[in-house]
Amino acid sequence: MTKIPEVWIFAEHQQNQIEPTVLQLISKAQAIAPTFKVVAVLLEAPDQQLEQTLAAYGPDQILAVKQSQLEQVADVEQAMILQQLVQARQPNSFLFGATALGRSLAPRLQAKLQTGLTADCLDLYFEDELLVQVKPSYGDNIMCEITCPERRPQMATVRPNTFAAVPVEADQVCQEIEVLTDLTWPKVAHFDILNEQVIPTPPASLAQADRIVALGRGAADPASVATARQLTAALNAQLGVTRPLTDDPQFAVSNQIGQSGQTVAPELLFCCGISGAVQFLTGITQAQTVVAINSDAQAAIFGVADYGFVGDAKAFMTALNHALLAKNA
Amino acid sequence: MVELTAAQLMLHQMVQEFSANEVRPHDMAIDRERSFGSDLYRKLVDTGFLGLMLPEQYGGAGFDAVATAQTIYDLAVGNASVAVTLEGHYKTLDQLLKYGQPSLLDRYLPSATQRIFAFSMTEPSGGSDHSTLGSTAVRQGDHWVLNGNKIMITNGGLAEVYCVLVKTAPTEFSVFLVDQDMPGFKFGKQENFLGLTGTPIGEIFMENVVVPADHLLGKVGQGHEIGDNAHADARVLMGAVAAGIIEHELELAVDYAHQRKSGGQRLTDLQAIQRKIADIALAKETTALLYEEAARHKAKGQPYAEIAAMAKTHGSRQAVRAGDDTLQIYAGYGYSLDYPIEHLIRDARALEIAEGTVEKMRAEITQLEVAQRI
Amino acid sequence: MKIVVCLKQVPETNQVKLDPVTHNLIRQGLAGRINPFDRHAVQAALDLKAQVGGEVIVLSMGPNDNEYCLREGLAMGADRAILLSARAFAGSDTLATGYTLSQAIRKIGAVDLAFFGRQAVDADTGQVGPIVAEFLGWPQLTLASQLTWTDQGLQGVRRLGALAQTLAVPLPAVVTATRELNDPGYLQPRQIKAGFQQPILTWNEVDLEADPARLGVAGSPTVVRKILAPQTKTVPTQYLNPDPQAAVAELLTALQAKNLL
Numbered sequence A: 001m002t003k004i005p006e007v008w009i010f011a012e013h014q015q016n017q018i019e020p021t022v023l024q025l026i027s028k029a030q031a032i033a034p035t036f037k038v039v040a041v042l043l044e045a046p047d048q049q050l051e052q053t054l055a056a057y058g059p060d061q062i063l064a065v066k067q068s069q070l071e072q073v074a075d076v077e078q079a080m081i082l083q084q085l086v087q088a089r090q091p092n093s094f095l096f097g098a099t100a101l102g103r104s105l106a107p108r109l110q111a112k113l114q115t116g117l118t119a120d121c122l123d124l125y126f127e128d129e130l131l132v133q134v135k136p137s138y139g140d141n142i143m144c145e146i147t148c149p150e151r152r153p154q155m156a157t158v159r160p161n162t163f164a165a166v167p168v169e170a171d172q173v174c175q176e177i178e179v180l181t182d183l184t185w186p187k188v189a190h191f192d193i194l195n196e197q198v199i200p201t202p203p204a205s206l207a208q209a210d211r212i213v214a215l216g217r218g219a220a221d222p223a224s225v226a227t228a229r230q231l232t233a234a235l236n237a238q239l240g241v242t243r244p245l246t247d248d249p250q251f252a253v254s255n256q257i258g259q260s261g262q263t264v265a266p267e268l269l270f271c272c273g274i275s276g277a278v279q280f281l282t283g284i285t286q287a288q289t290v291v292a293i294n295s296d297a298q299a300a301i302f303g304v305a306d307y308g309f310v311g312d313a314k315a316f317m318t319a320l321n322h323a324l325l326a327k328n329a
Numbered sequence B: 001m002v003e004l005t006a007a008q009l010m011l012h013q014m015v016q017e018f019s020a021n022e023v024r025p026h027d028m029a030i031d032r033e034r035s036f037g038s039d040l041y042r043k044l045v046d047t048g049f050l051g052l053m054l055p056e057q058y059g060g061a062g063f064d065a066v067a068t069a070q071t072i073y074d075l076a077v078g079n080a081s082v083a084v085t086l087e088g089h090y091k092t093l094d095q096l097l098k099y100g101q102p103s104l105l106d107r108y109l110p111s112a113t114q115r116i117f118a119f120s121m122t123e124p125s126g127g128s129d130h131s132t133l134g135s136t137a138v139r140q141g142d143h144w145v146l147n148g149n150k151i152m153i154t155n156g157g158l159a160e161v162y163c164v165l166v167k168t169a170p171t172e173f174s175v176f177l178v179d180q181d182m183p184g185f186k187f188g189k190q191e192n193f194l195g196l197t198g199t200p201i202g203e204i205f206m207e208n209v210v211v212p213a214d215h216l217l218g219k220v221g222q223g224h225e226i227g228d229n230a231h232a233d234a235r236v237l238m239g240a241v242a243a244g245i246i247e248h249e250l251e252l253a254v255d256y257a258h259q260r261k262s263g264g265q266r267l268t269d270l271q272a273i274q275r276k277i278a279d280i281a282l283a284k285e286t287t288a289l290l291y292e293e294a295a296r297h298k299a300k301g302q303p304y305a306e307i308a309a310m311a312k313t314h315g316s317r318q319a320v321r322a323g324d325d326t327l328q329i330y331a332g333y334g335y336s337l338d339y340p341i342e343h344l345i346r347d348a349r350a351l352e353i354a355e356g357t358v359e360k361m362r363a364e365i366t367q368l369e370v371a372q373r374i
Numbered sequence C: 001m002k003i004v005v006c007l008k009q010v011p012e013t014n015q016v017k018l019d020p021v022t023h024n025l026i027r028q029g030l031a032g033r034i035n036p037f038d039r040h041a042v043q044a045a046l047d048l049k050a051q052v053g054g055e056v057i058v059l060s061m062g063p064n065d066n067e068y069c070l071r072e073g074l075a076m077g078a079d080r081a082i083l084l085s086a087r088a089f090a091g092s093d094t095l096a097t098g099y100t101l102s103q104a105i106r107k108i109g110a111v112d113l114a115f116f117g118r119q120a121v122d123a124d125t126g127q128v129g130p131i132v133a134e135f136l137g138w139p140q141l142t143l144a145s146q147l148t149w150t151d152q153g154l155q156g157v158r159r160l161g162a163l164a165q166t167l168a169v170p171l172p173a174v175v176t177a178t179r180e181l182n183d184p185g186y187l188q189p190r191q192i193k194a195g196f197q198q199p200i201l202t203w204n205e206v207d208l209e210a211d212p213a214r215l216g217v218a219g220s221p222t223v224v225r226k227i228l229a230p231q232t233k234t235v236p237t238q239y240l241n242p243d244p245q246a247a248v249a250e251l252l253t254a255l256q257a258k259n260l261l
């Protein structure tokens, strides 16, 4: 009987937390390769228990290397360990998050294995055992499909937050956890970590913010502004306004979005009580997901919205605050 | 666009990037504050813009007329005042290189990578007509003594070295180099101009300024020729400024007409708007062709005065007109001081006056056509 | 110190279009330029040279017009330039590119440091630096955002998300440069002129003593199968329940599925 092809996922972690992309990749691999064996490959220190997090997303197997040398480890060493595992078990494909570490480690491993690697994929699917990798190029201006027809494993790094991570039902939680404790690898030149520091990302300026709650004249009363400020705190978002609100001394032009204000490019933008004048809209063309809240169903802002709520802005923000509080509690 | 050599292309890419990152973001502030500020000026100097067309032997980069005009264009797309400051400097260096005596050039040109030079002809009594000039130079032994008042000098106040057109006899004109450090040299007031407000434009006074004999450019009596030559050099670059302004207008017009909708249609779908945008694009292309052709002639050593006059005559009017069309596309917003269009029109308007009025240029073009044909 | 900086020439703009019929990239008329990250790599090399002395060599693989990016490296202040150009190199993916560059670095000999950009802005992989490091058996400092030369040797900082690692790297090593590493400023017009007056050495596969099976198309495991225009998303607005509580619940589910919360 031929062996069931395996899809491996490198279980990157940092500060004792699994990198979210790993969980997204487990869910994606299950969806595109239901008949393959999905294996999460984890390198951790003996006192770590990260396989628990992985198991909840239902990979078919977790392959954990638990050794004290893994407390602090260079990319080169991780590549050597993975090389041994791959050569022993011959997976069909090996996926990494396109994170700083993934993009550093995967090509190093690729060169050891002399196989192909596709960078920063936005989609993946199988044609039989051939992995078709869809990646953007030229700054996302074109997409290409890349394959690695001859050599194995087929390797890819995948852009974070491209797929949803879906925890599985209790009865599908991964049971097959294989732990290796006695791997050895040769000593090679590698960097030494002198110091590691978690640097809290400074509050982004409006132009750089990933999340923005923007207020217009339909949400300019003090109660709405106060509700919006709670919302920005809960979402770790920045507050933006339309031009008319800059007459209010609590807002400056640096808070204003639009042609004569800031151009913004958040992943998530709430537009509360904003009509959608062209001078405002030119400032938000780069926003990825737009939620519009306006009492007028005909307002132009709905023309650019992904999600629309026709109704009172303050009521919506209040409900959202409650829901977020409940969720975080 | 003109064929550029690989080195010229690399220069062009650098200047485009400089213009987009360091100049354009300040475009409206430069107009409003009536200055492009010491930071940007420092960056221009430090990046080596002042020595761009100066031969390598004086510490410059030795780029030719084509690359120089392209540079002025690229900067003007960012902001015309910045481009005009360099235009005034380059045209002055051109006259020194052509007419200056070697001893003078060796003393002065190495500093031209660090400080601005200016060329001044205009006086309160007139700009188009030099016969009324009141400034004089009188020979005393192996020196000359200069007196007079010059106005509306591009970079006047910022420039440290001036070439001045003066009378050496009642109907004899000559050009001398004077330095701001010379006793008797004084700055006057800054002009309160409508446009190009970021370019310093000012006045100087000379009271018994004594200069050595080698400060005379060319020969005694060659002043008119040098003045005309300075105009021709300046006009190549003013054509490039005009084309740069039109490119900025075109960018604004297309951008807005594409976004703005009326009656469910984009403005770009309306015939009346299409006519304006097509005209602006045509204006940009014709102006660019003219200044590039003038620059190419100059680089090859062929006559270029007439085509340079055409580039400025055509380009200056087109830049005003294209600005007017752009304003109309933006309508109410175009008329707003919050948008850059109004200052582009004010900037463009200067090009119909500076470096010879369009009337004067038409007269010159006519004379040259007559001379060639009759 | 002998420092090599690898330069890739990329199209001047990323606004490339697809031919609607052939689905080929329309690239004519696009001037090339140096990969923007590679400027930071050159600047880092020059800064290090200014501190410890030595030589900076710029290296590029590609057709003859890649000379242009090498001239830019020279204009920035590199001491000499080597172009790797041969039919045999055409069609290289990152593995073959990495192999070819590593052979050139071997041939240059006694190299202490090889700098790369963090990624090329066209193909966007960022793989070549680590691959070269592997083929040379050198340690790698990827995504360097700071670099200092101390009594103990080379130290650098890289960011892994919120984590900043300070690393000591033994030489010889590979470093990939980010924008944060330094500010290369603008080329001086005079330096541009000077850059065009220097000679450029060209090497082919024979000079590199390369294994032909590892070069170009033959040495490239990946195949670009198809090139597509990205789908422009014109998703219609999804209207939420008119009741605020129900609307919020609906929205949170949708945003979570998109990893936006």
Ligand SMILES: Cc1cc2nc3c(=O)[nH]c(=O)nc-3n(C[C@H](O)[C@H](O)[C@H](O)COP(=O)(O)OP(=O)(O)OC[C@H]3O[C@@H](n4cnc5c(N)ncnc54)[C@H](O)[C@@H]3O)c2cc1C
Residues within 6 Å of the ligand: A215, A216, A217, A218, A219, A241, A242, A243, A244, A245, A256, A257, A258, A259, A260, A261, A262, A272, A273, A274, A275, A276, A277, A278, A279, A280, A283, A293, A294, A295, A296, A299, A311, A312, A313, A314, B333, B336, B338, B339
């Ligand atoms: C030269 C110029 C430059 C400009 N630049 C900018 C700029 O950079 N940025 C900018 O934003 N504007 C700019 N403007 C102004 C722009 O034209 C609009 O006037 C402005 O964007 C409108 O702001 P708004 O949407 O907050 O207000 P309005 O247009 O008054 O819209 C308010 C909206 O709130 C809705 N509403 C009312 N009550 C409620 C409620 N209880 N709950 C929910 N919705 C409610 C209404 O239905 C309406 O749609 C500029 C204008 C000019 C002339």
Ligand SMILES: Cc1cc2nc3c(=O)[nH]c(=O)nc-3n(C[C@H](O)[C@H](O)[C@H](O)COP(=O)(O)OP(=O)(O)OC[C@H]3O[C@@H](n4cnc5c(N)ncnc54)[C@H](O)[C@@H]3O)c2cc1C
Residues within 6 Å of the ligand: B088, B119, B120, B121, B122, B125, B126, B127, B128, B129, B151, B152, B153, B154, B155, B193, B196, B201, B350, B353, B354, B355, B356, B357, B358, B359, B360, B363
């Ligand atoms: C932005 C700017 C920068 C300048 N920079 C400089 C500089 O660096 N150095 C410098 O010396 N000057 C400079 N000038 C001055 C400029 O050269 C003069 O303004 C110009 O030559 C016209 O002179 P004028 O203003 O005295 O007008 P006049 O010469 O008095 O002309 C008045 C009117 O009569 C017309 N006219 C006059 N004579 C004739 C003729 N023969 N044929 C047809 N029409 C005629 C003119 O076209 C104009 O319409 C600058 C001006 C501006 C606006």
Ligand SMILES: Cc1cc2nc3c(=O)[nH]c(=O)nc-3n(C[C@H](O)[C@H](O)[C@H](O)COP(=O)(O)OP(=O)(O)OC[C@H]3O[C@@H](n4cnc5c(N)ncnc54)[C@H](O)[C@@H]3O)c2cc1C
Residues within 6 Å of the ligand: A116, A117, A118, A119, A135, A137, A144, A146, C005, C006, C007, C008, C009, C035, C037, C038, C041, C059, C060, C061, C062, C092, C093, C094, C095, C097, C101, C115, C116, C117, C118, C119, C120, C121, C122, C123, C124, C125, C126, C127, C128, C129, C222, C224
């Ligand atoms: C649309 C498209 C998509 C592609 N996708 C993939 C893919 O997913 N996987 C794959 O293996 N190949 C891929 N390729 C092939 C890849 O672009 C080439 O192998 C290229 O030569 C190197 O890869 P890169 O551009 O990604 O460089 P990167 O690895 O992103 O470049 C990093 C650094 O390496 C150095 N460098 C890169 N190329 C050169 C060079 N030619 N000369 C000198 N230094 C250089 C530079 O310092 C550069 O900053 C793709 C090509 C195209 C056109």
